[in-house]
Amino acid sequence: MSKISALTPKEQEIAQLLKTVVDPEVGVNIVDLGLIYEITMDNETKTIHVVMTLSTRGCPLGDVIIQNVQVVLDANYPDYKNDVELVWEPMWSPEMITEDGKNAIDSL
Amino acid sequence: MQAGLSTQNAPSPSVVLPHFVFGALMFLASGIVMMIAAPQLILPYHLNAHMLTLTHTMVLGFISMLIFGSLYQLIPVVMEVKLRSERMAKITFYLFGTGLLILVIAFWEANFGPQQNWRWFEISGTLILVAVFLFAINTLISAAKTKRKDIGNLFIITAIVYLTLTVSLAVLMIINFAVPFIPVSILDLLKMHINLGLVGWFLFLVIGVASKLMPMFLIIHKLPEHLLKYAYYLLNAGLIMIVSAFYFYPKTWLIALSVLLIFAGIGLFLYFNYYAFKHRFRKNLDVGMKLSKVAFLILAFALILSIFALTTPEFTASFQYRIDIALIMSLIFGFLTALILGQTYKTLPFIIWLQKYQAKVGKEKTPLPQELYSDRVAQWHANTYLIAFPLLIAGELLGMAWLIQVAAVFFIITGLLYNFNVFKIVLHKEKIIKS
Numbered sequence: 001m002s003k004i005s006a007l008t009p010k011e012q013e014i015a016q017l018l019k020t021v022v023d024p025e026v027g028v029n030i031v032d033l034g035l036i037y038e039i040t041m042d043n044e045t046k047t048i049h050v051v052m053t054l055s056t057r058g059c060p061l062g063d064v065i066i067q068n069v070q071v072v073l074d075a076n077y078p079d080y081k082n083d084v085e086l087v088w089e090p091m092w093s094p095e096m097i098t099e100d101g102k103n104a105i106d107s108l
Numbered sequence: 109m110q111a112g113l114s115t116q117n118a119p120s121p122s123v124v125l126p127h128f129v130f131g132a133l134m135f136l137a138s139g140i141v142m143m144i145a146a147p148q149l150i151l152p153y154h155l156n157a158h159m160l161t162l163t164h165t166m167v168l169g170f171i172s173m174l175i176f177g178s179l180y181q182l183i184p185v186v187m188e189v190k191l192r193s194e195r196m197a198k199i200t201f202y203l204f205g206t207g208l209l210i211l212v213i214a215f216w217e218a219n220f221g222p223q224q225n226w227r228w229f230e231i232s233g234t235l236i237l238v239a240v241f242l243f244a245i246n247t248l249i250s251a252a253k254t255k256r257k258d259i260g261n262l263f264i265i266t267a268i269v270y271l272t273l274t275v276s277l278a279v280l281m282i283i284n285f286a287v288p289f290i291p292v293s294i295l296d297l298l299k300m301h302i303n304l305g306l307v308g309w310f311l312f313l314v315i316g317v318a319s320k321l322m323p324m325f326l327i328i329h330k331l332p333e334h335l336l337k338y339a340y341y342l343l344n345a346g347l348i349m350i351v352s353a354f355y356f357y358p359k360t361w362l363i364a365l366s367v368l369l370i371f372a373g374i375g376l377f378l379y380f381n382y383y384a385f386k387h388r389f390r391k392n393l394d395v396g397m398k399l400s401k402v403a404f405l406i407l408a409f410a411l412i413l414s415i416f417a418l419t420t421p422e423f424t425a426s427f428q429y430r431i432d433i434a435l436i437m438s439l440i441f442g443f444l445t446a447l448i449l450g451q452t453y454k455t456l457p458f459i460i461w462l463q464k465y466q467a468k469v470g471k472e473k474t475p476l477p478q479e480l481y482s483d484r485v486a487q488w489h490a491n492t493y494l495i496a497f498p499l500l501i502a503g504e505l506l507g508m509a510w511l512i513q514v515a516a517v518f519f520i521i522t523g524l525l526y527n528f529n530v531f532k533i534v535l536h537k538e539k540i541i542k543s
Contacts (some may be wrong), residue, residue, distance in 0.1 A: 021470070022476075024458070024461065024476055024477050025324065025325070025458070025477070026327065026390070027476060027478075055323070055324060055327065056323050056324050057256070058185055058186040058187070058188060058256070058320070059324065060118075060181075060185045060186075060324075060458055060462075061458065061462075063116060064462065064466055064469050067466070067469055067470065068469045068470040069470075070470075071469065071470030071471055072470050075470070075471075091329075092329075093329040093330070094327055094328070094329055094389040097389070105327070105389065105390055105391075105392075106391060106392070108390070108392050
């Protein structure tokens with residue numbers, strides 16, 4: 001299990017890829033929004049495990065965002081099985097937004 | 109399915125979209141009615157046929173119709189339940205739309221004299237009553253299955269209950285006109301109806317929905333939701349008390365006390381919004397949220413107007429009825445209209461976007477929901493609306509029909525531009541962006 005702040009180089013590559021997934025309401029990518037909590041790449045079991053959250057429960061676009069994550073992982077790591085886990089703890093808060101995310105929101 | 113995911117619960121767009129289209133057309137129609145009826149809109153009658161035509165075209169045709177459509181989408185999504193019956197929702201739409209059209213024509217033709225024929229009122233009232241009960245059954249049975257018990261859901265459920273009471277009372281009033289049997293004056297019945305509709309149905313609903321959507325749209329966390337709990341009790345107590353007072357014991361002190369409770373509830377809701385806007389992470393507001401902010405400012409203005417309406421100070425005595433009308437107009441054409449105009453852009457594009465692009469997300473480059481409408485047109489109609497509303501209120505307060513007609517011109521322009529965007533969204537053709 002790798003927290004978003006302590007990823008291996010391979011996992012960082014995945015994080016970069018996930019930056020192509022944009023929250024359609026906010027218009028900012030989900031990594032900079034702080035929605036991705038953990039990314040684990042297991043080469044033995046050929047599994048990518050992503051732990052993520054949404055900004056609010058009942059987010060009208062929640063499953064679209066998760067579907068987008070799965071599609072991106074499938075397309076770029078076809079040999080790996082992806083497992084996207086949605087969690088509500090810890091609860092997301094605006095403090096989790098990265099500096100890049102803050103700048104992107106300000107520029108909208 | 110993972111807990112908390114809800115888009116799969118959303119109903120088919122064919123359930124929701126007709127409400128938006130019908131509502132948008134009714135908003136435009138209201139501007140035309142206002143233009144024609146302007147000379148009658150400054151007359152000091154409570155049973156003013158043209159005023160009733162205009163207000164009902166707005167509150168039922170535009171505002172309630174859009175709320176019905178939005179709730180069919182919102183209840184499944186935020187409460188994480190399936191809508192009980194899509195078929196029932198479609199039947200409700202046709203009954204409600206037909207009833208509304210008959211009702212507003214009946215109002216337009218009415219004279220409320222001894223020769224008044226009540227048949228069309230009875231037919232339209234029955235259609236609307238049946239539609240409202242079907243809507244309530246459909247949404248309340250759906251909502252009852254939710255595992256998410258929070259104050260927002262409670263406000264929405266309570267609003268639907270008050271809607272059934274508002275319309276039931278309206279039908280009783282129609283019967284009472286034809287065959288008097290209620291031992292209360294028409295004026296007091298009208299006040300009960302207005303309070304139940306504006307506070308019970310609309311305000312409760314707005315508070316419930318705002319508590320759900322505000323954190324998403326403004327990016328804010330930890331809103332003071334306990335304030336809404338107090339507001340819930342205050343508003344319920346005030347509303348039940350004022351309606352009971354008009355029926356059983358119409359004494360000034362009791363009505364004043366009820367109004368104070370309602371004011372306190374609205375005050376807490378306004379503070380909740382002030383907090384949300386002040387502490388929001390997303391500083392730049394899009395047109396939808398700008399209009400919503402305007403709506404809350406107008407609500408604060410309406411609160412000030414209502415102080416004059418209720419205390420009847422000496423210097424306003426000569427034009428007291430104009431203040432009463434301006435107050436109702438502020439709530440209908442101000443608070444609720446600004447909110448609906450704005451929130452259309454926070455709901456409708458997403459419904460169409462999900463329909464067109466959900467299966468393509470991640471695989472192809474798709475437009476964003478906010479690219480489904482013209483932002484420039486939305487900004488224009490926000491501006492024309494901001495001209496129209498003050499002119500209308502000034503026209504009512506000063507008793508100048510020509511000013512109301514100028515306001516109507518701006519409402520018609522607003523309606524045309526708003527319809528342009530609504531149709532642009534609804535008729536959106538799938539578009540894949542080439543990278």
